[in-house]
Amino acid sequence: MQVKNVDFLLTFKCPAKCQHCSYKSGPDRVGFIRPKESSGYLKGLTKMHPLQSVWVHGGEPFLYFNSLEYIIKEARNLDIPRLGVITNSFWAKNDVFAKKKLEKLKKVGLTVLTFSSDFFHQEFIPLKYVKNALKAATALGFEKIYVDSYFVDNVSADNYFNQITKKNLEILGDIEGVEFHRFPMSVEGRGTDLTEYLNLMAEIPTGNCPVPFWIEGHLQNPATIEIDCEGNVTLCPGICIGNTKIQSLTKILQDYDVDKHPILSIVSKEGPIGLIKLANEQGFQKNQRFVNECHLCYELRKSVQLLYPYSLAPEYCY
Ligand code: SF4
Structure with a gap:
């Protein structure tokens, strides 16, 4: 297998408990990838694989900010070009906090940011925090800034969840330098409790x-792997090809x-x-x-x- 992209599921802990979460993340989950572990993974991978990108997500990766910062720094030192993080912005309580966190990540080499914003996330995280984070990110200037939103059933379905998501996206407005992505939610994990709203x-x-789509190829030779805080190496959520605590x-x-x-x-x-x-x-x-x-x-x-x-x-x- 020739791996080009690695995603670290830094933790399954999250201040939110979204109804559509594939990994059933939430405040009650425990564990995170320690700097030493991530360093071992990255050094081992770069010896044999032409790594093009490292993403850190979860759960909410900003909960373990030192580990997040360490992974980005280590990946930058190994000359991996695209380094990203996915976050729900819970940490961007005001402009000062938002700028401080993102400045640190930019300094160690972060190139891409994805902010999650939709009905599900905004049940727990004020939209204002997402606005603060976007403002700080655009001012600092990253290579790419995305907002990802998950829709119930499909992106054009007219239901209560999607109406709220659309309204929130209107409030965020068109922001120069930010790409908005809309996806139908996956029906797995906690999302299976929403089937009454689905066709x-x-x-x-x-x-x-x-x-x-993130596998970039086929199951015979996938280009992307995910490694979680329990050591599982997964291709699709819940489908594991080995555990680093064992092998x-x-x-x-x-x-x-x-x-x-x-x-x-x-x-x-x-x-x-x-x-x-x-x-x-x-x-x-x-x-x-x-x-x-x-x-x-x-x-x-x-x-x-x-x-x-x-x-x-x-x-x-x-
Ligand atoms: S393994 Fe294939 S069919 Fe199964 S959930 Fe993943 S993408 Fe879908």
Whole structure:
């Protein structure tokens, strides 16, 4: 496997507890990636892989600011060109705080910032904080500044959640130098509790795995990996190819073979529907309806998670 991008899920702890969160992050979660661990990962990776980007997210990475700062600094010292962070802006309580935090990150080499803003995040984080953070970021001048918003069902669906999100985005307004991205929410993790607001398919979905866009390729040779604070190396949320507490990252990547992975071998050949035989043996409820292939994939994996604790991790996703 030739890795080009690594995402650090620095922590699953978060001051928010968004209803759509794939990782079920929240204030009650514990743990974070320590500087020494991240340094080991980055040094090991850059010896064998042409790393182009490092992103830090979670959970909320600004909760462990020293570790976040350390990762960016270390990645800059290793000449990795694109260094980004995704945040909900909980720390930008006023202009002074916002500027102080972002100045520090700019100084150590941060190039890209993504701010999350939608109905879900603004249930916990005042929109004013996002405004403060955007103001500081644009004044300091990063290579790219994004606002990512997640919509319920699809980006043009007219429902209560999306109306609030659209209104908030109008309040933020068009800001020079900021790109706004709108995505439909994924139906996995905590998001599966929102199915009553989603369009469900009449028939069980039988299509192929769409492969997450961030993987930049295919499941045989993915270009992006995520490493979380429990040591799990994941491709899609909840699908794990190894754990760094058990095996070195180098060995995990060297040994990766999609055809040997108990879940991905099936999903890549037959699509998520291929998992139904395994799930049926565990009493999977056949009368459920689904939004799409990924929703089906998640529910089938959830029903067999206990049988594959190393391949279907982190456990908390389920
Ligand atoms: S959730 Fe399953 S079907 Fe969807 S992209 Fe991930 S592995 Fe593929």
